[in-house]
Amino acid sequence: xxxxxxNIVISGLLLGGIYAVTAVGLSLQYGVARVLNVGHGExxxxxxxxxxxxxxxxxxxPLLSLVICGxxxxxxxxxxxxxxxxxxRISSPTPGAFxxxxxxxxxxxxxxxxxxAILIWGADIKRYSYLAFSVDVWGAKFAANRLxxxxxxxxxxxxxxxxxxxxxxGKAIRAAxxxxxxxxxxxxxxxxxxxxxxxxxxxxxxxxxxxxxxxxEIQPTMGLxxxxxxxxxxxxxGLGSIxxxxxxxxxxxxxxxxxxxxxxxxxxxxxxxIFMVLLLAKPTGILGR
Amino acid sequence: MGIGKKTSKNAFxxxxxxxxxxxxxxAPLYASLYTxxxxxxxxxxxxxxxxxxLFSGPTGYISLASAAFFGxxxxxxxxxxxxxxxxxxxVLGALVSFCLAILVGSLTLRxxxxxxxxxxxxxxxxxxxxxxxWEVNITGTTGRVVPAVANxxxxxxxxxxxxxxxxxxxxxxxxxxxLALQSVGENEEAASHSGVHVTALKIIIYGVSALFMGAAGxxxxxxxxxxxxxxxxNPLISFMPVLMAIFGGIRPLYGPLIGAAIFTYLExxxxxxxxxxxxxxxxxIMVVAILYMPDGLIGLAQRVWQKSSRRKxxxx
Numbered sequence: 361x362x363x364x365x366x367n368i369v370i371s372g373l374l375l376g377g378i379y380a381v382t383a384v385g386l387s388l389q390y391g392v393a394r395v396l397n398v399g400h401g402e403x404x405x406x407x408x409x410x411x412x413x414x415x416x417x418x419x420x421x422p423l424l425s426l427v428i429c430g431x432x433x434x435x436x437x438x439x440x441x442x443x444x445x446x447x448x449r450i451s452s453p454t455p456g457a458f459x460x461x462x463x464x465x466x467x468x469x470x471x472x473x474x475x476x477a478i479l480i481w482g483a484d485i486k487r488y489s490y491l492a493f494s495v496d497v498w499g500a501k502f503a504a505n506r507l508x509x510x511x512x513x514x515x516x517x518x519x520x521x522x523x524x525x526x527x528x529x530g531k532a533i534r535a536a537x538x539x540x541x542x543x544x545x546x547x548x549x550x551x552x553x554x555x556x557x558x559x560x561x562x563x564x565x566x567x568x569x570x571x572x573x574x575x576x577e578i579q580p581t582m583g584l585x586x587x588x589x590x591x592x593x594x595x596x597x598g599l600g601s602i603x604x605x606x607x608x609x610x611x612x613x614x615x616x617x618x619x620x621x622x623x624x625x626x627x628x629x630x631x632x633x634i635f636m637v638l639l640l641a642k643p644t645g646i647l648g649r
Numbered sequence: 650m651g652i653g654k655k656t657s658k659n660a661f662x663x664x665x666x667x668x669x670x671x672x673x674x675x676a677p678l679y680a681s682l683y684t685x686x687x688x689x690x691x692x693x694x695x696x697x698x699x700x701x702x703l704f705s706g707p708t709g710y711i712s713l714a715s716a717a718f719f720g721x722x723x724x725x726x727x728x729x730x731x732x733x734x735x736x737x738x739x740v741l742g743a744l745v746s747f748c749l750a751i752l753v754g755s756l757t758l759r760x761x762x763x764x765x766x767x768x769x770x771x772x773x774x775x776x777x778x779x780x781x782x783w784e785v786n787i788t789g790t791t792g793r794v795v796p797a798v799a800n801x802x803x804x805x806x807x808x809x810x811x812x813x814x815x816x817x818x819x820x821x822x823x824x825x826x827x828l829a830l831q832s833v834g835e836n837e838e839a840a841s842h843s844g845v846h847v848t849a850l851k852i853i854i855y856g857v858s859a860l861f862m863g864a865a866g867x868x869x870x871x872x873x874x875x876x877x878x879x880x881x882x883n884p885l886i887s888f889m890p891v892l893m894a895i896f897g898g899i900r901p902l903y904g905p906l907i908g909a910a911i912f913t914y915l916e917x918x919x920x921x922x923x924x925x926x927x928x929x930x931x932x933x934i935m936v937v938a939i940l941y942m943p944d945g946l947i948g949l950a951q952r953v954w955q956k957s958s959r960r961k962x963x964x965x
Contacts, residue, residue, distance in 0.1 A: 396763055448940060456762055460711055463766065464895065465939045467888050471932030475925045584884065588774060591767060625782045632775035639768045640756055 367500040368617050374506045376613020377513030378571055382586055383593035383605040384517055385564030391600025392537040392557040394455065395445055395462040399470035400590055401583025403433055403562045406473065407569025408578040409481055415488050422490050422574050423512070429566040437562025440469070441555035449554070470583065477580040485579045509571045516567055517606045520560075524602060533557055537600060592635040598645030607647065673808060677801045685804050689872070691913040692807040696814055696865045698890040698909040699902070703818050704858040705891075706899045707827070707834045708851060710762075714753065714769035716886035717776050718746040718859040722866020723873075723881040724780070727793040730870065735798060739806060739867045746863025747856045754852035770887065777882040784878065792877030795870050806868040814861045818902055821854070830854060892931070896938045898945025907946060 382404055389397045397403075407429045414420040414428060445462055452458035491505040524530040535543040536553045544550040572578065572586075593612050597604025612631065619630040638645065677685050697715055705712050722742035730738050757768045784791045821827045832840040833847050841847045866881075873880055890909065897908020912931075919927035942949050 390763075396766075444936065444940065459763055460709075461939055463711070463763070464891065465936050467892070468932040468935030468939065471928045471935065473932075475929040475932065478925045479929075588771075592771075595767065623786075625785060628778040629775065629782055632771050632778065635771050636768060636775065639760065639764055639771070643760065643764050 363499050364621075366498055368621050369614065370497060370500060370502060372614035372617030373610060374502065374510050374613070375616050376610035377510040378568060378575075378609075379589055379593050379613050380606045380609025381513045381516055381564060381571065382568035383590040383597070383609050384520060384602055385561040385568065386587075386590040387594045387597070387600060387602060387605040388533075388557050388564070389561035390594065391602075392533055393441065393445070393554045393561070394449075394459055394540075395441075395466065395558060396459060397469075397558075397561065398463060398466045398587055399473060399583070400561070400565055401585065401587035402470050402473035402477075403437070403565035403583075404569035404572065404586045405477060405578065405580060405583045406436075407433060407566030408573035408582075409477060409486075409569075409580070410566070411570040411573045412486055412488060412578060413481075415490065422570060423508070426512070426567055426570050429570045430563045433566030434559040434563040436559075438555050438559035440562075441558035442551075445558065446551050446555065474580055474583060481580060483580060485577045487577045488573070490574050503575065505574045509574055512571060513568075516564070520564065521602055521606075529553075529556065589631065592631050594645075595635060595638055595643070596645055598647040601645070601647045604645055604647035608645065670812070674805075677804060682800060685800055687914070687917050689800070689804045689807055689869075690917065691910050692804070692811050693865055693869050694890065694893060694909040694913045695906050696807065696811050697862055697886065698893040698897070698905040699811075699814055699818060700858040700861040700865075701890045702894045702899055702902075702905045703814075703821070703861075704851075704854050706894070706905075707830045708854070709834045710758070710851070711766045711891065712769045712855070712858075713766055713887040713891070714750075714772050714859075715862055715890050716773045716882050716884055717769075718750060718862035719866040719869075719886050720773075720776065720878075720882040721746045721749055722863035722868075723870040723876060724866075725863070726867040726870035727795050727876055727881075730796045735802070735806070735868075739810075739864050742867025742870075743860045743864035746866070747860040749863075750856045750859030751852060754855040755848075758848055758851045758855065770884075773882055773884055773887055777878045780878040780882070792875055792880075794875055795873060797874065798871035803868055803871055807865065810861060810864050810868065815902070815906075817857065817861075821857075822902065826850075892935045892938070894945075896934065896942070896945055898947030900944060901947055904945050904947045911946075 382400070385403075386397060386400045389395050389400070410429050410432065411422050411425045414425040415422055420428070444465060448461055448465065449458050452461060491503075491508060493504050494501040495504045495507055497507075524533060532543070532548045532553050533556070535546065535548055536550060536557070540550050540554070543553075568586075569578075589612070593608040594600075594605055595608075596612060597606070597608025612634075615630060615634065616627045619627045673688070676688055680688075697719060701712065701715055704710070722745070725742040725745045726738050729741060733741070753769070753772060757765055760768060781791070821830070829840065829845045829850055832843065832845060833850060837847055870876065889912070890905075893909040893912045894905035895908070896912065897906065898904030915930075916927060919930070938945070944951075
């Protein structure tokens with residue numbers, strides 16, 4: 361009995377760690393840059409495929425390719441924001457109109473990135489094997505790569521939080537989150553900061569994707585599912601709250617693992633039920649303002 | 650513009666619509682089967698895009714539940730298609746979608762902006778995964794076989810649904826109802842202070858828009874001989890009409906119609922040859938349309954028209 365409970369809790373945390381990393385990125389993009397990036401999962405997919413290519417073609421260690429994926433996706437995100445969304449934000453009459461328009465533009469991005477990926481890598485499912493031996497944790501067995509993934513996920517979230525809380529740029533980002541116009545008047549270069557936020561969101565997605573590729577099968581159409589899960593997590597944790605995303609991710613992972621234990625096919629159904637009940641009952645989430 | 654000029658313009662538009670209708674209705678007589686099938690899918694997308702605009706256009710709420718309403722129609726048709734005659738099946742499909750929309754609407758239309766968008770999209774995914782789980786674990790069969798219906802029959806039912814939809818949309822727009830809806834979109838609070846029952850109004854229009862999507866789903870179900878939840882609740886059905894409507898232009902009634910017609914034609918033309926390029930082009934057009942064509946193709950055409958006529962006046 362104890363072993364079963366331990367098993368469920370640890371697999372929940374393993375799942376939740378990955379959810380948390382991907383959700384933190386989306387939370388930053390929506391909470392600060394005000395772009396509900398429905399193409400977030402496509403950035404995750406890009407991270408996963410870059411890692412896969414590095415490993416199978418060049419033999420680069422997947423953990424090392426975190427350092428490659430992150431900056432590459434940061435640049436992609438930053439440039440996208442500067443070319444598309446800055447213009448859109450300035451020309452939109454209200455913040456609400458910008459949210460709607462930017463979300464629809466992200467649907468366009470979703471299709472573009474997904475199909476470019478299919479043209480490059482093909483539509484097949486891919487996987488590689490890295491640290492795929494099992495480790496004994498107090499009597500329950502887990503794959504080593506999943507344990508390492510959880511460790512890295514927690515470290516990434518922590519580093520990210522420290523960055524936001526402790527650095528000058530982090531302060532500018534938090535100021536922009538509260539009030540972009542006032543932050544601009546205080547000398548924050550608002551367009552650049554928002555672009556950095558969007559880039560950082562893409563960076564987190566890339567890191568999440570790299571971690572995902574170590575444990576799960578990947579394919580170019582995998583994005584939407586991860587986008588939806590990240591969305592559920594940020595609603596659970598409170599839109600725009602970074603610690604909320606971390607906690608929300610772990611909670612959702614635990615729920616997923618419990619439901620899977622009871623009735624394997626129902627975990628996604630459970631996620632959506634929780635999502636919709638939350639939207640109705642408490643749309644601000646557990647840590648929301 | 651003088652009154653005489655306006656009536657003659659109205660008569661011209663009426664004549665044009667009648668001509669197009671006659672040409673369409675006679676299509677199975679002179680066109681090939683392939684053309685009829687192509688026209689049917691154009692009618693389908695036009696119906697969904699116009700229904701979407703019926704609610705989301707004036708109110709500004711972006712609903713991504715189209716796939717849920719369309720899918721509800723498809724599923725109704727697959728379940729009762731064998732026991733009831735086609736007209737009844739379509740009415741049932743429409744009613745199921747209508748009830749679903751009323752339920753969703755009364756739950757969610759208090760939600761603002763982005764929360765509403767997320768909820769409606771969550772609904773599609775929830776239905777998909779729930780029915781998938783239900784079929785695997787409870788009934789033990791995934792998917793269903795849909796009773797076959799002749800292609801021309803599907804074509805005519807879709808045409809009738811679209812005509813009904815356009816009439817409904819026209820009358821809603823030119824009634825007190827439509828004005829009230831417009832005022833809700835402009836400023837909800839002001840509308841409610843002026844005596845508009847904001848929530849009830851939104852729920853009813855949402856239901857009406859879903860009604861037509863359900864009818865379209867029920868009559869199009871025969872198009873797929875076999876359906877399963879991933880076919881019936883395809884998320885693309887939620888995204889496509891939004892883009893088509895925005896591409897065409899949301900303000901005038903014929904905007905989404907033109908957008909959907911162009912896109913479906915493009916899809917049929919490209920998808921067999923270069924499937925991935927089609928979706929790629931689709932995405933690029935979507936981004937460009939949102940960035941540079943805020944009023945869609947119609948808005949762009951009007952701007953070009955105004956500019957050229959102004960230049961003509963300047964020349965003389």
